[in-house]
Amino acid sequence: MxxxxxxxxxxxxxxxxxxxxxxxxxxxxxxxxxxxxxxxxxxxxxxxxxxxxxxxxxxxxxxxxxxxxxxxxxxxxxxxxxxxxxxxxxxxxxxxxxxxxxxxxxxxxxxxxxxxxxxxxxxxxxxxxxxxxxxxxxxxxxxxxxxxxxxxxxxxxxxxxxxxxxxxxxxxxxxxxxxxxxxxxxxxxxxxxxxxxxxxxxxxxGAPQEVAELRSAIARAAGLRAAEDAAITAAIRRAGGEGRLRVDDAGAVVFEPAPGDEALWPRILTAAGGAPHPPQRAAVERLRDALASGGRAATLGGSRVERAGERLTIRREYGRTGPPGVEVAASGRLLFDRRFTISGAGETGAARLEPLGRLGLGGPVSRTLPVGIDRDGGVCAVHPRLGKRFPDVPTLRPRPCVAWRITADLPGGTGDRLTADPQNAANPAKAVGKDLAATYLR
The missing domain is CATH 3.40.50.620 (HUPs)
Structure with missing residues (x-):
């Protein structure tokens, strides 16, 4: 047995x-x-x-x-x-x-x-x-x-x-x-x-009856969450398929909301802003109301939302201190600001990754992008978007994971529909042994 x-x-x-x-x-x-x-x-x-x-x-x-x-x-x-x-x-x-x-x-x-x-x-x-x-x-x-x-x-x-x-x-x-x-x-x-x-x-x-009731309550709530996940997945696929939701290589989200997209807002704001947790529902509703009432820009949870007609652009706000820096290990990939995974940063001589704005440089978009800083404090690698500004500096190899975060935990992983660069899995599927595969699919 x-x-x-x-x-x-x-x-x-x-x-x-x-x-x-x-x-x-x-x-x-x-x-x-x-x-x-x-x-x-x-x-x-x-x-x-x-x-x-x-x-x-x-x-x-x-x-x-x-x-x-x-x-x-x-x-x-x-x-x-x-x-x-x-x-x-x-x-x-x-x-x-x-x-x-x-x-x-x-x-x-x-x-x-x-x-x-x-x-x-x-x-x-x-x-x-x-x-x-x-x-x-x-x-x-x-x-x-x-x-x-x-x-x-x-x-x-x-x-x-x-x-x-x-x-x-x-x-x-x-x-x-x-x-x-x-x-x-x-x-x-x-x-x-x-x-x-x-x-x-x-x-x-000493309360087995209460324990049983709590387990039943958890099961009911899990059913509700599964239904909610399925609805959000369908809404993301619909918005992505219609071209109303997409993510660029700098991690900005372009979103043209339609009826039925309400549940997408917390995920989009969290992913674009690099936040660890979604904002409160009431705060999201206030932001939506402000934009619907004619507001041109609003901020929430580390993200900045700008409206141009029916189109919204949501990107990382630099704020007072900017995204946190990251120590560079000798090898392996790094997660920067929950918006990019970056491979090979150590090969550039970088000791840390910092946002460009930490150097007092950049505009609203570029100042939140990562640059490599060597042990002497010099810029030794930059995000590809910054290549023209630093023409003689090697570029990093960032992989945006904003689209991936929008779809995290959902069935199927639909981030690849939001960007030309699939982000929902860093490692491709590979075959496993027959015995293990049979166990997986039982």
């Missing part, structure tokens, strides 16, 4: 492969807790290349030893392992757990690019999903927003986050680890009632 955790991983990868190119190399995020150890054991048996990373947030004295514990298990399983350290310094303000979570995914994303992984697998489970639903409900969310975490979601072109255990309770994961004879790490924050998640966990511990 196949262990249910292994079956869950195979099923999750199969569902994902119906919408995106099948994963060939996986990166597992493993902390040493029962959940992530169950993931490690299940994924280790897959006929795929598997790498493992542990994020050491440095928030507890035991964290370094826990990372070494995971490294030892990986050694026994014949898997590569790397510890990723988060140096928070004085940067954390407000929600420490939220900052740590963002850092975790940022570090895992960079590691996935380094090792060439197509997918990052993490071990959130059904109990986590219930807590996420409860937290969203307490914040006033409704409808599709109560569906909780997605089983998979796009992180950047060619990289997807997969959560294979969302239908399994924590008990099943603990049992799998116990059968393997492993003693998982116990994180004290999981029972620290200072945190709302821990309090919800305690409240539901």
């Amino acid at each position: 196949i262990d249910e955790t292994a079956e869950a991983v195979k099923t999750a990868l199969g569902r994902f492969a119906l919408e995106r190119p099948a994963a060939r190399r996986l990166l597992l995020g493993v902390s040493g807790g029962a959940d992530s150890l169950a993931l490690l054991l299940a994924a280790a048996a897959l006929p795929l290349e598997v790498c493992v990373a542990t994020v050491d947030h440095g928030l507890r004295q035991e964290s370094a030893a826990e990372a070494r514990f995971v490294a030892g298990i990986c050694r026994d399983l014949g898997l590569s392992h790397r510890t990723l350290a988060w140096h928070s310094g004085d940067a954390v303000r407000g929600n420490l757990m939220g900052e740590a979570r963002e850092a975790r995914y940022r570090l895992l994303g960079a590691e996935a690019i380094r090792v060439g992984a197509d997918a990052i697998l993490v071990a959130q489970h059904a109990d986590d999903q219930i807590e996420t639903h409860r937290l969203a409900r307490e914040r006033g969310a409704s409808g599709p927003a109560l569906a909780g975490m997605r089983a998979w979601r796009d992180l950047e072109p060619g990289l997807v986050l997969v959560r294979p255990f969302l239908d399994l309770p924590k008990r099943a994961l603990m049992d799998a680890v116990m059968r393997a004879g492993l003693s998982p790490v116990e994180d004290p924050t999981n029972v620290d009632l200072h945190y709302r998640r821990a309090r919800i966990r305690a409240e539901l511990a």
Whole structure:
């Protein structure tokens, strides 16, 4: 009999492969807790290349030893392992757990690019999903927003986050680890009632009827979200096919809205502005009303919208500080401002990528484009749009991912219909072994 955790991983990868190119190399995020150890054991048996990373947030004295514990298990399983350290310094303000979570995914994303992984697998489970639903409900969310975490979601072109255990309770994961004879790490924050998640966990511990009702509510909300995703996908395809929605090589979106396009606005504004999250619905409606009332320009969430007749141009606003800079690694691709993926920047001698406006140069469009800065502070590479201004400077190899972000997480990935340069997958589909393909398509 196949262990249910292994079956869950195979099923999750199969569902994902119906919408995106099948994963060939996986990166597992493993902390040493029962959940992530169950993931490690299940994924280790897959006929795929598997790498493992542990994020050491440095928030507890035991964290370094826990990372070494995971490294030892990986050694026994014949898997590569790397510890990723988060140096928070004085940067954390407000929600420490939220900052740590963002850092975790940022570090895992960079590691996935380094090792060439197509997918990052993490071990959130059904109990986590219930807590996420409860937290969203307490914040006033409704409808599709109560569906909780997605089983998979796009992180950047060619990289997807997969959560294979969302239908399994924590008990099943603990049992799998116990059968393997492993003693998982116990994180004290999981029972620290200072945190709302821990309090919800305690409240539901002896309430099986409420748990069942919450699972039903999540399933209903997931159905609503699936219907909403399908409607948005259809609207994007319609607008793209009619030439009313397109993206240029500088990441600007040209949009001629029509009835039925209302749900596209948050996605377009988020993608064009390089924002991490979509703006509030009420703010989007105010912006639309202002433009409909004769306004020629408006800003929201890092994007600037300019109207010329029925046509809107939405592009990145420089703002007070401009897009954040990025350290250049020796190899691999970089994500700049969530609008471009850039390969080979290190080959130009660049130590950092910065927006042109950081040098006090450029107009409304060009000042948000990336340039490479060497260790002496000189410009050593530029976005191709800036080639005429810097005729003797090599050009970067940017791949706009604005169209990709507009269609992220949607079925089918329709970003290729919005631009001449397909952006919905950085890595083309490749054949997998027959046994694995059969598992994927079951």
